[in-house]
Amino acid sequence: MTFDAVIVGGSFAGLSAAMMLARARRSVLVIDSGLPRNRFAAHSHGVLGLDGIAGGDLLRQAKAQLLDYPSVRWASDTAMEARATVDGFAVTTAGGETWAARKLLLATGIRDALPDLPGLAERWGHSVLHCPYCHGYEIGGGAIGLLGGHAMSAFMAGLLADWGQVTLFAHGMTLEPDEIATLQRRGVQIETEQVVALDGDAPQLSGARLADGRHIDLRALFVTARQEMGSPLVEQLGCVLDENPVGVLVRVDAQKQTTVPGVYAAGDATVMGNITLASAEGVRAGVSIHHALVAEDAAPKAA
Template sequence: MQPDVLIVGGSHAGIAAALILARARRPVTVIDAGLPRNRAASHSHGVLGLDGVSGAELLKTARQQLLQYPSVRWLHGEVVDAAAGGADVQVRTADGQVLSARKLLLATGIADQLPALPGLAERWGSTVLHCPYCHGYEIGGGAIGVLGGQPWSAAKAGLFAEWGTVTFFSQGIAPDEDELAMFAQRGVQLESTPVVGVQGDQPQWLEVVLDDGRRIAQRALFVPALQTMATPLVQQLGCALQESPLGVLVEVDAMKQTSVANVYAAGDATTIGNITLATAEGVRAGIGIHHALVAEDSTPTQ
């Protein structure tokens, strides 16, 4: 049976949307490559009622519950092509399967692009972080670094002072007078010598290596990871994009419809968020898609 909806991406937004549609008794196929954005993090925090549970465990439970609905089909695979035209959408997987449906939801997420400094990627999700709301509490009020390099980085340094004693590494973009005043008020230290890498094998601290040879021990280093689309499907389909402080996002309306007919998007690709916000995005997309399907089914055929 051809599904009403294809969902590409089986993380929090994709599963949330699929659950709404399954409960509306709509046939849904979820295609997932098994690479959630938060796979490097050992625990997830700030999720109501599930604080501290690993992201992998959250997804495992959500997937098991979703698959109790008989109208849901789950495919493990990578979608490499997508097209929309007329009344249908179509995707092709890396192993050659071609699937079509009335609606397509892109819950493919984003890829985090870290600054090109040695040692960052290996520590991503442990001592190199990007979200203080997800990881800041566990740092325990110690010395933490905030890496600059973006025009808005200095303005964020005062926020991070909630979670520790902050050193702001400016990376060549000097704070302005208002930002320096905020640094003084919030106890933020300014380090103008460029960071050239990070070192250290301990799970709860690292050393920030400066261009002059100094090494500064930190409990964690927060970095301005820029966002890019995790797959080329958005560009293939021609969905409009919009700029955000951290990179591009898919442009959607209130019901998560993109600029392309029958194509929807939800999750990290449409908002700067976390697990809770991505889940909410998926719920809204599921409702929006269901409303659209009902409207089409209610239109008399000519």
């Protein structure tokens, strides 16, 4: 069987795209490994009408609703290889299945490459965080830190000052005089000593330990992890990637099509965002894929 679309990734972007195609009565296969990016966070905030819901609960509810559509199939598997064929694309999974599709959507997200700092990984998504809009309000103010060392550090530190009393740990970076002045106006403390470990009973955080032995009290630490592609399929297919201050994103056009015709991408792999933005991008991709399928179906057939 050849599906109208195979969607790799069953998180918010993938599910939203699949819903649009299912409602257009198109055949869809979703391949999902069950490892969404936000699995480390207990709750998801800033989702309109669902503020504070557990991300896993929201995904389970969305999946159940999607599978009520008879044209949708689900494969709990990991897509390992994708290639172009005469009729579209073929996707092979770790379980040994090969699935054919006219169109392919990569909703595979990104992988957060965390700094190699003792105590950081076990607190990720709990007291070590990446998005103040997702988690900042729940910290409740007080002492918070930002682990610097990247191009966005000064900007982020100034932004975080709306959520607490911020210490920017320069972590080896050099700040420009105008950046220092701006941070001072925002009440941000600058610490030049290297952070060597995080303290406290994980996943909670009591503070950062510095190379000179000092301990800086913190309620939370924000980290901008470098973003890497969550799946090898993007590069296997030859999709162009664009650099951004914290990693790479898949280049897409207004219809969410990549530089490879017939291959679309949506979600965290294409835009730095959150659940709401990923879902919206998935809707756009699903509608665009449907438009492309209709155009193909309506085109004159070769004699």
